[in-house]
Amino acid sequence: MKKIFVALLALVSTAPVFAAPLELASDVFVEREQKRPDGSVATILEEPKLVVPGDQLVFVVRYKNVGAQPASKFTVTNPIPRAVAFSGTADGTEIVSIDGGKNWGFLSQLKVGKADGTFRPALPGDVTHVKWNLNQTLAAGSAGKLVFRGVVR
């Protein structure tokens, strides 16, 4: 797994007045069912070392205010990789886009144009971007995480 932290690098070039970096980390896990010795099934999360089409993925976005100032009005945006079909979030507070980030809304409000000119309700698999508008202030040192799921196409 590769992790690329570019936040600090970006801060250098634009030099904001207050150095209050927000740290962001994206992790992906594969959800698997594992039989316990007693025959019951446990769901476990594994690092994505063995991943094939149809596998269930859990994306975890962790954020932390590592600066000295509180951060506010922050929005987290995550384009869904093309090879992944979005299947929902843990909290349901997200808004989504089905047109590459042009228009946003709750999934239930979005419609997809069909070839015959009619519309159908948007499905999770249509989602191209997911976004959380977190209307809260993140105090210095505090952290949180957002979780969404997908299936490898």
Next chain:
Amino acid sequence: MTSKLKFLVAASTLPALIMNASSAYAAGTLVGTDITNNVSVAYKVGTVDQTAATDSNTFEVDRKILFTVAEDADVTTPVVPNQQNAWTTFVVTNTSNDTLDFSLSPTQLAGVTATHGGTDNFNVQNLQVFVDSNGNNVFDGADTATSINNLAPDASVRVFIVGDVLPTQINGDVAGVTLTATALNSDGSAITAATDATANTDGVETIFADTGRDGIESDQDDFTVSTASLTVSKLSRVVRDNLNGSGTSADPTNPKAVPGATVEYCIVVVNSGSQPATDVTVSDDLGLVPDVTFDSSFTPATNGTVVSGNTCTAGGGTGSFAANVVSGTLTDIAGGETRTLVFRVTID
């Protein structure tokens, strides 16, 4: 990240291109594809917008071996006795996310119920397997490959099991066959698959996802002998004896087989098989029948039917008499149908 993935990631910021984004492959995302998840956060400190923080995570899609072998059309393949290179068709479909080779193995059932009913009761000779290399759905001289080379994800190819039918097979005989395909790497080498017990690695791994999770699939088909089956019988009745009733002009009551009497022979050909019999010729050498003389006043008649007992109708066709042999060619006899050749002789 591959260059292709870079393009896809870049394209995802172009709104018009990604309505209904979906995988191009039913087989799924191709092996080796990097899946990169990018996340960004925009925020303010005080009233000042800050530069967005971003992170990404990349993993690689592994290889999933999934394929099917299915008999084509799901009906038995009719064959006739003595048929050479009888062939039946299977379809091998690769729904893996990688290009694969397949080795092919034909086998014969042994006395069990065949897939389309009936009990396997014979083996075809010279059993072989060939790939429909020219893709015309017909086994022909161009189809010489005996294994499948480089079958792409979502692609399928037809495979023929070929055999010869002995001349001694009869209508209704069944020969069941099985095609077994084994998945191989695209260079033809055997696949070493990870198992559930194998620790996962960062590299590309292979897992079997087919039935039985063994990289081997098979299906059955059968050949059923479907042929014409002819039986011949010869009936006779005395038409007149020139003594009883009205003499020569009409059939009298109870004529007796005395010298000078006229006897009608009816050669009955019955097709009890399931296929039409064509080019059926019937001949009767009167030289082998002592003490009768061909009645030239009655033209041999073909294509009649049996009315009852020894009585036949004279059909619309005509036979011939030459060199003391009566002969006639019958119209094609469909399965279950009866045709006759009728001629008359007089008793010496």
